[in-house]
Structures are given as structure tokens and as C-alpha cells.
Amino acid sequence: MRPSIRSALEQAAELTRNNHLLDGFALGEAAINQATDDEQGEVRQWLADHADDFVGRND
Numbered sequence: 001m002r003p004s005i006r007s008a009l010e011q012a013a014e015l016t017r018n019n020h021l022l023d024g025f026a027l028g029e030a031a032i033n034q035a036t037d038d039e040q041g042e043v044r045q046w047l048a049d050h051a052d053d054f055v056g057r058n059d
Contacts, residue, residue: 001043001046002035002039005032005034005035005039005043006046008027008028008030009028009031009032009046009050010053011027012027012031012054013053013054015027016055017053017055017056031043
């Protein structure tokens with residue numbers, strides 16, 4: 001995945017953790033929508049691997 005998409009997803013997680021859910025959702029959705037078909041699998045895997053980043057859990 002392109003670094004710009006990864007960065008946007010990381011920023012979306014940060015916004016969500018800081019109670020800016022709508023902003024985080026909008027940024028994450030925009031990043032996902034810009035991913036190419038070839039990147040979609042990697043984006044899905046990144047989201048699965050980093051789901052706790054969106055809620056601030058470190059289990």
C-alpha cells in the first residue's frame with residue numbers, strides 16, 4: 001500500500017482514539033476509497049492487524 005494511504009489510516013486511528021470519531025471515519029474512508037484494487041487486500045489486512053489502534057487497546 002502507498003505510504004500516503006498508510007499514513008491516512010494511522011491518522012484516522014489517532015483521531016478515533018482522541019474522540020474525533022467522525023473525522024477519523026471520514027479520513028479512513030477517503031484513504032480506503034483511494035486504494036487501488038491491488039491495494040485493497042493489504043488495506044483490509046492492515047485494518048485487521050491494527051483494529052485495537054482505533055480504540056486505544058494494547059491487549
